[in-house]
Amino acid sequence: MFQATRETHKKRRAKRTHTPKKASTPRRGLDSVTLEDVAKLAGVSAITVSRALNHPDKVAAPTLEEVTRAIELTGYVPNLLAGGLASQRSRLIAAIVPSIANLVYVDVIRSFSESLNSAGYQVILGESGYSETSELTLISALLSRRPDGILLTGVNHAADCRRLLMASKIPLVETWDITPTPLDVVVGFSHERIAEAVADYLAGKGYRRFGTVSADDYRAQLREKALLTRLASHGIVDVSISTVANPTDLRRGREGLSRLLDAGFRHGAITCSSDTLALGVLIEAQSRGIAVPDDIAIFGFGDQNLAADTFPALSTVRIDRPRMGRLAADALLARIAGKNVPEPSIDLGFEIVERETT
Amino acid sequence: MFQATRETHKKRRAKRTHTPKKASTPRRGLDSVTLEDVAKLAGVSAITVSRALNHPDKVAAPTLEEVTRAIELTGYVPNLLAGGLASQRSRLIAAIVPSIANLVYVDVIRSFSESLNSAGYQVILGESGYSETSELTLISALLSRRPDGILLTGVNHAADCRRLLMASKIPLVETWDITPTPLDVVVGFSHERIAEAVADYLAGKGYRRFGTVSADDYRAQLREKALLTRLASHGIVDVSISTVANPTDLRRGREGLSRLLDAGFRHGAITCSSDTLALGVLIEAQSRGIAVPDDIAIFGFGDQNLAADTFPALSTVRIDRPRMGRLAADALLARIAGKNVPEPSIDLGFEIVERETT
DNA sequence: TTGAAAGCGATACCAA
DNA sequence: TTGGTATCGCTTTCAA
Numbered sequence: 001m002f003q004a005t006r007e008t009h010k011k012r013r014a015k016r017t018h019t020p021k022k023a024s025t026p027r028r029g030l031d032s033v034t035l036e037d038v039a040k041l042a043g044v045s046a047i048t049v050s051r052a053l054n055h056p057d058k059v060a061a062p063t064l065e066e067v068t069r070a071i072e073l074t075g076y077v078p079n080l081l082a083g084g085l086a087s088q089r090s091r092l093i094a095a096i097v098p099s100i101a102n103l104v105y106v107d108v109i110r111s112f113s114e115s116l117n118s119a120g121y122q123v124i125l126g127e128s129g130y131s132e133t134s135e136l137t138l139i140s141a142l143l144s145r146r147p148d149g150i151l152l153t154g155v156n157h158a159a160d161c162r163r164l165l166m167a168s169k170i171p172l173v174e175t176w177d178i179t180p181t182p183l184d185v186v187v188g189f190s191h192e193r194i195a196e197a198v199a200d201y202l203a204g205k206g207y208r209r210f211g212t213v214s215a216d217d218y219r220a221q222l223r224e225k226a227l228l229t230r231l232a233s234h235g236i237v238d239v240s241i242s243t244v245a246n247p248t249d250l251r252r253g254r255e256g257l258s259r260l261l262d263a264g265f266r267h268g269a270i271t272c273s274s275d276t277l278a279l280g281v282l283i284e285a286q287s288r289g290i291a292v293p294d295d296i297a298i299f300g301f302g303d304q305n306l307a308a309d310t311f312p313a314l315s316t317v318r319i320d321r322p323r324m325g326r327l328a329a330d331a332l333l334a335r336i337a338g339k340n341v342p343e344p345s346i347d348l349g350f351e352i353v354e355r356e357t358t
Numbered sequence: 359m360f361q362a363t364r365e366t367h368k369k370r371r372a373k374r375t376h377t378p379k380k381a382s383t384p385r386r387g388l389d390s391v392t393l394e395d396v397a398k399l400a401g402v403s404a405i406t407v408s409r410a411l412n413h414p415d416k417v418a419a420p421t422l423e424e425v426t427r428a429i430e431l432t433g434y435v436p437n438l439l440a441g442g443l444a445s446q447r448s449r450l451i452a453a454i455v456p457s458i459a460n461l462v463y464v465d466v467i468r469s470f471s472e473s474l475n476s477a478g479y480q481v482i483l484g485e486s487g488y489s490e491t492s493e494l495t496l497i498s499a500l501l502s503r504r505p506d507g508i509l510l511t512g513v514n515h516a517a518d519c520r521r522l523l524m525a526s527k528i529p530l531v532e533t534w535d536i537t538p539t540p541l542d543v544v545v546g547f548s549h550e551r552i553a554e555a556v557a558d559y560l561a562g563k564g565y566r567r568f569g570t571v572s573a574d575d576y577r578a579q580l581r582e583k584a585l586l587t588r589l590a591s592h593g594i595v596d597v598s599i600s601t602v603a604n605p606t607d608l609r610r611g612r613e614g615l616s617r618l619l620d621a622g623f624r625h626g627a628i629t630c631s632s633d634t635l636a637l638g639v640l641i642e643a644q645s646r647g648i649a650v651p652d653d654i655a656i657f658g659f660g661d662q663n664l665a666a667d668t669f670p671a672l673s674t675v676r677i678d679r680p681r682m683g684r685l686a687a688d689a690l691l692a693r694i695a696g697k698n699v700p701e702p703s704i705d706l707g708f709e710i711v712e713r714e715t716t
Numbered sequence: 717t718t719g720a721a722a723g724c725g726a727t728a729c730c731a732a
Numbered sequence: 733t734t735g736g737t738a739t740c741g742c743t744t745t746c747a748a
Binding site for chain 2: 724726727728
């Protein structure tokens with residue numbers, strides 16, 4: 001039966017050709033059923049099927065029912081390459097993260113994707129961090145899919161990236177940082193302000209000796225630098241620094257503490273650029289019989305589930321990552337809808353989570 | 359200058375129209391430069407530019423150079439929606455994982471993506487695990503992008519999913535499990551055999567009392583069941599079971615041990631469905647002053663960096679996840695190239711990693 | 717509410 | 733080695 005439909009269809013196509021040639025090879029797989037096949041079966045035109053799918057409210061109820069039945073019967077799967085090309089809307093969102101192996105970024109992407117999925121979009125991920133391909137190459141590759149929107153991590157991008165992104169005119173949201181001059185919209189927080197808050201907090205508690213265990217990562221270093229500056233303004237300059245490679249894991253945290261101890265650090269406060277590192281430091285401390293937080297206090301960052309309630313000796317800075325993802329999605333959807341977001345710079349803020357008597 | 363080019367182009371288009379109408383709205387953003395614009399500038403035809411991009415070896419060197427220059431000058435970004443539609447090759451691979459928040463799956467996806475990226479493909483991820491949308495919906499959504507290949511996690515799929523996938527005729531690789539009857543190709547290992555090996559190993563060490571801390575997850579439960587069966591064949595039936603929710607994290611591991619202790623477990627071996635859980639169990643044990651592995655021995659699964667060298671009290675089962683990703687990519691590429699993979703069922707195997715005197 | 721015709725930007729096929 | 737022409741499957745615009 002579909003065979004017959006197929007033939008008719010083929011003939012019509014052939015007729016349109018001025019110099020008819022051999023019929024093109026029959027379509028296979030998913031494209032063996034097209035909108036037109038569904039339309040034939042439902043006794044309507046292709047465009048009506050398209051409407052039934054994309055604007056069901058613009059189609060009469062009985063027609064809609066007929067079409068729906070035909071779609072199920074044929075097992076029709078829309079071709080979004082064709083649809084996207086025709087409509088100039090790919091329903092694709094590109095998201096660039098430093099690493100998908102880092103839970104803090106993944107948390108954001110998950111809530112971001114969730115929001116967008118329910119709005120009919122799919123998210124395609126690009127990893128910028130630890131690969132050899134430049135960010136420009138990555139962005140170009142993603143742009144060739146003609147995404148309707150883009151999520152970027154951070155607010156610092158190479159000049160050629162900025163240029164390309166601006167030229168593309170695609171709605172864009174930057175995350176994980178804040179700036180008064182976003183490319184388009186930004187949803188994030190100030191790493192400097194966080195570092196200052198932590199410095200003030202710990203200095204206020206009376207700590208005078210400090211250690212840091214930070215990942216070799218742009219934002220981690222940003223916080224560390226701001227921390228040192230602020231501590232200095234409190235008159236504190238006795239800070240041991242340990243930088244560890246990405247990705248951060250417990251082992252690196254353990255190593256970080258070992259190195260601080262090697263460098264002569266004994267008592268005081270240690271700030272870590274992630275909760276994973278903080279936990280590694282805690283584990284190393286415990287295995288060496290160092291009392292936490294009595295001998296050393298440990299401060300993390302991110303409020304990864306890890307640290308939150310499970311390890312009462314760890315204080316940390318809470319970032320509402322799911323919220324960042326949701327707000328980023330909302331902002332992007334608004335921009336895609338053509339709205340000019342009233343506030344292009346959204347500060348999520350943060351919260352210092354105290355544990356025990358850090 | 360491009361402005362002029364634009365006009366010419368428009369006119370040509372208009373001529374082809376039988377009933378000429380208002381010129382269509384000018385293209386914006388990325389599509390403001392098309393293949394044809396580049397071609398004009400390079401003084402060749404569109405198809406030649408296309409060749410220069412996709413089959414540079416089929417284009418004369420001087421032409422290629424000319425075209426390359428024109429591409430740079432114009433900032434041309436190919437439109438893969440159009441290209442994919444015309445060529446029936448999207449250069450997109452869909453990968454479905456239970457969760458992107460679980461490092462073990464991410465490890466595989468990363469090496470998988472890396473291989474595919476260098477072969478000119480992009481990977482689009484779908485999360486099947488913890489969402490409300492059914493796997494069928496997810497697969498349909500991904501199929502509408504017309505991927506050239508698909509990666510699936512696991513070998514058990516609902517009947518309607520199998521049907522849809524078979525009908526799509528898209529090359530497919532299943533992972534994380536093994537079966538003599540894959541849908542297409544499978545790269546993985548036998549969870550049963552692993553569980554049996556662990557059971558034999560621990561029974562051989564003389565352990566007679568067991569506890570398990572397993573995630574509420576298909577493959578974890580598969581292993582647990584096989585473990586129990588095998589232990590029973592060793593005459594061991596004294597097993598306390600603790601099932602924890604996904605995603606597994608350290609807290610859940612701690613809780614798992616607490617529950618086993620509540621249930622009266624005191625000495626013996628504990629097998630965990632992930633290294634994260636195992637580490638949580640270890641941490642809880644240490645905080646309670648329980649000696650590991652003297653009082654209780656802990657066995658993990660996966661050889662997550664976490665456990666490997668950093669925690670010498672933990673034994674585990676090593677799975678070569680990056681290799682799984684690479685092999686999956688290779689198999690998929692072969693299938694896309696139309697080759698019939700000689701061995702459609704690739705067993706990765708595993709390795710028991712002993713630590714201290716478990 | 718529905719349909720006809722004209723593209724969307726690129727590639728395949730054949731011819732030159 | 734290069735180019736003309738006809739699609740690819742769908743949506744837009746406009747008309748009925």
